[in-house]
Amino acid sequence: MKSVAEIPCNENKAALHLDSTSVSSRDTLFLRMTELDIGKNIRQLRQQAGESLTTLAGRADLTKGTLSKIETGRVSSPISTLMRVADALGVPLARFFAEPSSGPPYALTRKGKGQVITRDGTAFGYSYEGLALALRDKLAEPFLLTIQPGEPIGHFQHGGEEFIYVLSGRIEFSVGEDVLTMGPGDSLYFDPTAEHRTRVLGSRPVRFLCLFIQDHTAATRKDSAA
Numbered sequence: 416m417k418s419v420a421e422i423p424c425n426e427n428k429a430a431l432h433l434d435s436t437s438v439s440s441r442d443t444l445f446l447r448m449t450e451l452d453i454g455k456n457i458r459q460l461r462q463q464a465g466e467s468l469t470t471l472a473g474r475a476d477l478t479k480g481t482l483s484k485i486e487t488g489r490v491s492s493p494i495s496t497l498m499r500v501a502d503a504l505g506v507p508l509a510r511f512f513a514e515p516s517s518g519p520p521y522a523l524t525r526k527g528k529g530q531v532i533t534r535d536g537t538a539f540g541y542s543y544e545g546l547a548l549a550l551r552d553k554l555a556e557p558f559l560l561t562i563q564p565g566e567p568i569g570h571f572q573h574g575g576e577e578f579i580y581v582l583s584g585r586i587e588f589s590v591g592e593d594v595l596t597m598g599p600g601d602s603l604y605f606d607p608t609a610e611h612r613t614r615v616l617g618s619r620p621v622r623f624l625c626l627f628i629q630d631h632t633a634a635t636r637k638d639s640a641a
Contacts, residue, residue, distance in 0.1 A: 451488030453497075456511050458486040460504050474503035494543060494558070495571040495607070498627055502574045508627065509551045522547035529559060541569070555628045562586070562613060562621050569613045576628040577607040584621030587614040 461471050472482040476499060484490040485500070494508075501508045529544035544559035559582075562569075579588070580602040588595045589612040590605050596616065597603065605611065615621050 449488065450485075450491050453511050454486040454488040457500060457504075460506055460510060461486075464504060466504070471500070471503055475499045493541070493569075493571065494556075494627065495573040498556075498575065498629065499573045502629055507552055507554075507629065508556045509548050509553065512545070512548050518549060520550075522550040541566075555626050558625045558627070560623055560625050562615050564615045564618050564620060566615065570610060571607065571612070572610045573607050575607060575630055576604070577611075578602065578604045578624075578626040578628070580624040582622045582624065584619045585616040586621045586623070587616055588612070589614075 461468075468479050468482055468486075472479045475482065477485075477496070481490070482500070485492055485496075497511055498508050501511065524546045529546045530548050531542070531544050542561040544561075546557040546559065547553065548556075579597075581597050581599055583599055585596065585598045588597055588603060590603075591609040591611075595603065
């Protein structure tokens with residue numbers, strides 16, 4: 416399996432930028448989330464599971480050094496890489512982004528009020544808008560993704576399943592050796608263990624709904640702190 420490149424952070428500051436006007440008071444903890452915070456959450460979950468860096472890195476198809484840099488906030492990782500770590504730990508992806516909370520058993524997101532996350536280190540020009548990060552224990556993680564024209568082609572590979580629905584713009588989406596051209600209203604459900612690639616077509620940004628679906632056993636296992 417091909418690893419996705421990790422990009423150094425700038426002194427761990429604001430590696431995740433969130434639009435404060437789009438976050439409810441219940442979710443203000445996300446305003447403080449940096450790569451260092453995410454790394455601390457990953458390290459805590461790993462230690463709770465009694466896993467070594469070497470063992471977890473191997474199951475996530477990462478080097479020990481890369482996982483160490485993730486845990487110490489020295490790299491900014493694409494969502495697909497974090498999903499591989501979450502699968503290896505057997506926890507929902509949302510556990511990396513939030514502290515334990517006693518909120519309601521749902522996540523309601525009003526139009527334009529998603530939790531906007533721009534990953535500085537992502538080499539592929541992606542802006543993620545998390546639509547349900549506040550709900551921690553769930554099988555799927557929905558995002559609105561925006562990719563700007565002219566950005567490098569993104570190469571990704573991870574476990575679980577994935578669904579995308581194009582809202583605007585045109586994109587070339589490749590799964591394995593198949594190259595698919597997609598526009599508004601087109602959707603794709605696929606196995607992301609196959610390498611998949613993205614490239615914006617034309618001069619307009621592309622926006623699409625992306626649903627990352629973890630393996631059932633990984634997403635439903637609760638850690639002892641839950």
